[in-house]
Amino acid sequence: MLIRAGYEIRYETEVATPMLALLSIHPSRNEDLVTPHRIIGTPDVPMYGYTDSFGNMCTRLTVPAGGLTLSCDFTIEDSGEPDPVTPDAIQHPLEDLPDDVLIFLLGSRYCETDRLSNVAWSMFGHIVSGWERVQAIVEFTHNHIQFGYNFARPTKTAWDAHQERQGVCRDFAHLAITLCRCMNIPARYCTGYLGDIGVPVSDAPMDFSAWFDVYLGGRWHTFDARHNQPRIGRILMARGRDATDTALTTTFGPAWLAGFDVHTDEVAALDRG
Template sequence: MEIKVGFEIGYYAVNPTPMATMLNIHPSRFADIVGTETVVAEPNLPDAGSSVPIGFYRDSFGNVCGRLTAPAGGVTFRGSALVRDSGLPDVVNPAAQQVPVDQLPDELLLYLMPSRYCETDKLTDIAWSLFGNTRPGWERAVAITDFVHHHVIFGYQHAHHMKSAHDVYEQGAGVCRDFAHLALTFCRCMNIPARYCTGYMGDIGVPRDPAPMDFSGWFQVYLSGQWYTFDARHNHPRIGRILMAIGRDAADVALTTSFGRMDLVKFVVISDEVVPA
């Protein structure tokens, strides 16, 4: 299948403001892009010119990032791409085994460590009390995902940019990033490398959500030498995920970061299957 993705995100700023972005599709999906992905920045005020230059680079996780200075009056980001997809749901592999810590590649150890939103030190005892009797590997990752799916209530009113995995566990409510933070923290506590993912995920193969949010957060775990996708919010294999960025947690994959005061004034995202004529 082919999936049309894109966004229009606008910010207002009184003064010129440096920004960093993470709005591009992840390099692991470059081969699936039909034609060229477009990500541009346009000034909100006409006297600021027709476009704002963006300089692109790769961060330490391999994500595509941009740097720019938004002019006074603010900036609007527009992106679009057509992406080929297998049309298959997330891979399920009950035979996947947990890799002993002493056999993990060096570069994966950071995905066992605490990070900004994932306090393994606060949740290790809880994790072992909940999942210590589960079989290591796929069964344990599923048990963690099931627990978080049922423990946390979803609602946009529960969103807060300072909420950590421990907060989510105590409050029992959050948005997709909170489900992912709690689940991947529990995985790390149980010695399963886990990383945060963000990207497009439209309502493909499922009933359409009346209030869609086509950017989503999920997580991946490392089992049997490869990364597998898990989603504690939906807790069901989904079709059409298009990865944009990976990191230790949401702090590593912010869509935009402004180095000065800016106000979000527009946020529209699309992720739709292209139906052949």
């Protein structure tokens, strides 16, 4: 299947303000592109790209005084298959985990493993390790947090989401990730596009989405505590320890979000003549 996706995001500033953006698709999806993926700045400004330590494609630029609009529109090929389900995926003993996976067991800015460790073990310690335990964490998180865009704030952590029982998709992901790490299951934060493909269309404005991966059975598996069901058409943009590593934009000075539009839709096959 083909998916057309992209965005138009407007920032306004009074003075020139450096910005770091993770608005490209993840390099692992580059070979699936059917049309070019280019970030366009209006006005045109110099942009410099590099790959960070988590394998994400980052863009450095400076928002000029007055503001800048960033936009992108592309078509990508997708399998059309929902997230794989692997109920027999095992949880590895800590000593058997690869070195580069260990970082995803540690606490991070939004994932306070120290504050939630006792909660996690009291709730999930009796559940069979592996896929069943992760699914129990996902179901708890899904039912524990009430979703609402009005509940979003940039400082909210997993502990806050657990206590307040309200949040957006990143809060679902942060809480589930933290509970998994407390149970010695490596978990990493993911962000990207997720349209209403294969599910009833939502009347809410389209937005970027957050989900998470866990390391079981020798590889990473996708879970989504916000939706708690396999979904079709995820387009990964970035992954890391939490939202700090995957922030769509980080400004190094005062800047105001003045416009935000995201689109993600299944489209008919292109004529490749």
